Amino acid sequence: MLSVRDLSVAVDDKTILRQLNLEVRAGEVHAVMGPNGSGKSTLAQALAGHPAYTVTGGQVTYLGRDLLAMSPEDRARAGVFLAFQYPIEIPGVSNAAFLKAAINEQRAARGLEELDAMDVLELLQQKLELVEMDKSFLNRPVNEGFSGGEKKRNEILQMAVLDPTLAILDETDSGLDIDALKIVAGGVNGLRRSDNAIILVTHYQRILQYVEPDRVHVLFDGRIVKSAGKELALELERRGYDWIKDEVASLA
């Protein structure tokens, strides 16, 4: 589904990702772990098409298309979803209006007819239950005045509503209490199907107790330096990241 080859990305002329490689197949959940500053968020933002992240080399193929040639909105319409590490507040725009616009933009791109306000409301109400959010969330401005946990749950709500083919979650688990973490994990598991894929970018192993990954990758200094099954996450939890750094250093 997603094939990242030798991807290099710079921010403000500073190289963050260095010839990174990653293969994700339909039906898989991949965890991308790594210490702070290793490039995890850069990978997530670059895949979503953030204009501040400049691709300086490599290719990304998504469902047979050149992802890097697509605008952020075209990526979203093609089923790519990024759950933001720091969701943006949008004053004056209600969650409901925002979601209705997003749903209908994506439907239009797929040749489906627009949903009217009633249809959208019905869809949203179903999905609200999934993330245990009250209906009043819909009338509040997007993320404005939301607690950290509410913002993260709002990202999961958007994901559930937009039903992406490739979901990238950028540290959605950070800063959540255990109840919120379970809700987020439930949202991710609810999305899991044989025809879509999920990339969980995370600093911690704990969400992986609830969402079982197929592959775990360690990102360090802009490269994936180790990939293995879910047992790698437990090892990282037990031993920290320093042994990875030592391994990389000994190879250099």
Added chain:
Amino acid sequence: MSTMIAGTDRYLAEFESLERGAHESPAWLAALRREAMARFAERGFPTTRDEDWRYTNLGPLAATPFHAAGPGAPGDLSAELVDRSAVGPSAWPRLVFVDGRFAPEHSSRQRLPGGARLSSLAEAMTTDGELVERHLARHARWDADVFAALSTAFVQDGAFLHVPVETVIDAPIEIVLLTTAPGVLAQPRILVVAEPHSRFTVLERHLGLTDEACFVNTVTELAVGPGASLDHYVLQEQGASTFHMATVHAALERDSTFSTCEAAFGAGLARTTLTVRFEGQGGRASIAGLYVADRRQHVDHHVTVDHAVPRCSSQQLFKGVLDGSARAVFNGRVIVRPDAQKTDANQTNKHLLLSDGVEVDSKPQLEIFADDVKCTHGAAEGQLAPEAIFYLRSRGLDEARARRLLTLGFVREVVERVTVEPIRRHLDRMLETRLGTRPATTEWP
């Protein structure tokens, strides 16, 4: 007259011909008009050397010859066109003015509850002469403001609304003011008198049907009696080359509640001089406005809130969206006089700048002479946040839609103050149209 300032002479000539024709005016009015004309001639159009006009150049207005619409039936506007020009349903009482002239054939004056009276000002001079004399030109400061003076000098006709004690009118009263004839000088005048404990809503819709240069000089006086509650809305949608000079003065008596909300989209040069004066304790005022300007539009708001007495509260919220080479001027003056203890006044003015070519001059002016008061003000200018644009794009909205949604979000706070559904819907449509077709580009910083 030897010191007469350029640009005023042709108005003087018009005034003299008006005087020759106006035999039926009451003596007090004739005297008032002559006095106001003298004041206008003496002061002339302000220049940018005048502090209140520092950022608004009236040179082009003074240099253009405009002529008052002649008496008699205004043009051949179809009933259908006039109907479309109204915001509310036909059930709303409606007065229509064409180029400042009352158009009775297009107006509908249903029987209002409690003996409330809605009529042309000319009629009211006969039927309610004493009331008109007590209020007309007694609130708007024609002695200090040349545009109020010019209006007063030519005052003949306009809208008159009198709502008696404890009368509640549910349907908003709509005053439709159409600008149709190229080169016209239209001077609509609106006088609203709210007697104690009355409650009602008035909507002024200024709509331009020509893109040729016109000069609209409108003056609205609102006398809000003790305990009365008045909601006032203004929709300004003049043609692109119109000079729209608006003076609004609200005088609030004890325990009255007043709200005014203006949405300005049109005109080449628009100036609103809005004054709210508390004349009795316990008054409350909500003062709001939003303006959208692009190309070379110039929109100027001078707002004065005069806390002359204790225990009144005023809230001001003005938001402007500027694109192209538009220019906005905002001057928010709050006066708290020595006696006006327990005043609660706040003022917010924010601008969203959608292009590099726009210019904003925003100035708060707080003059506080009492000590036990709460006064705050805030002004801000900014562009759409690139992070927010990206967030919306990452959900599938293209850049133009993302920018439009964010811009609508910026003005929403003002739009939400509009509680009358048909006005709100109209405003939403205006915003959709106005913000929808703009070309969009983002420069990543």
